Amino acid sequence: MSGYASYSDAELARPAEVRELPVGDANDLKACGRPLYFWDSHRQPTITDLDYVQEVYQPDGRRVRCPVHLIVDPDVSAADFELWWEGDLALGRNHAVNSGQYTVGRMRDDLLLTREVNYHPESTQMVFPVSAPPKQPWWRAWSFWTRPAKPIPFYLVMGPTLDTLKVYHFDGTCGFEIAAGVWHQPGIAHPGHRVVFHDRQAKSHLCVKYDSLDSDQHWMGVRLPRE
Numbered sequence: 001m002s003g004y005a006s007y008s009d010a011e012l013a014r015p016a017e018v019r020e021l022p023v024g025d026a027n028d029l030k031a032c033g034r035p036l037y038f039w040d041s042h043r044q045p046t047i048t049d050l051d052y053v054q055e056v057y058q059p060d061g062r063r064v065r066c067p068v069h070l071i072v073d074p075d076v077s078a079a080d081f082e083l084w085w086e087g088d089l090a091l092g093r094n095h096a097v098n099s100g101q102y103t104v105g106r107m108r109d110d111l112l113l114t115r116e117v118n119y120h121p122e123s124t125q126m127v128f129p130v131s132a133p134p135k136q137p138w139w140r141a142w143s144f145w146t147r148p149a150k151p152i153p154f155y156l157v158m159g160p161t162l163d164t165l166k167v168y169h170f171d172g173t174c175g176f177e178i179a180a181g182v183w184h185q186p187g188i189a190h191p192g193h194r195v196v197f198h199d200r201q202a203k204s205h206l207c208v209k210y211d212s213l214d215s216d217q218h219w220m221g222v223r224l225p226r227e
Helices: 212-216
Strands: 017-020 033-036 050-057 063-070 076-086 089-094 101-108 111-114 116-119 125-129 154-159 166-170 175-178 195-202 208-211 218-222
Touching (some): 017 111, 033 125, 154 175, 166 175, 208 212, 212 218
Antiparallel strands (some): 050 063
């Protein structure tokens, strides 16, 4: 699980460059997983036993590769995943894995500075916004007295490799199933808003983390729309 690195003034003062991440398009998104709509938002994530090489990023920048055979617990962990803002801090809490509150990033000069991504080699991870249109017939969903809640935009940083990390904008009408092995962040709520996901992933929650500041002396910059 990423999200526990510090975003204190002292950390922001460390000598490091800022590399703004590009915005991804629909073609790029295909390499990261697939969109989830309300009719399949409760489908189970894909979980597999696997042999793989875990690559661990050490604080001194070394990459340690460890062969691993994993028999994955077939059970699924499902619960709310919250994203919100407090001042200039983007925060999150994943109740599916009892992660506690963590910091996703901190705003500086119109960029959200962030430093961590992670991937799960054993399982896909499914996030679906609770505020998305409900699963019901169109004549009920769009009738005068039962209009759906207004979707809230959110943003995901993802990439099949660290060199292909991009920012993906979601309008809040669908979620996403992040493929196993794809680098990603917990997610970012639209500035000034709170987003709640329904989250599904493997209970084992094996996680490989990368910290760009400790490993490569740079911040990842995410440009977010204000409105």
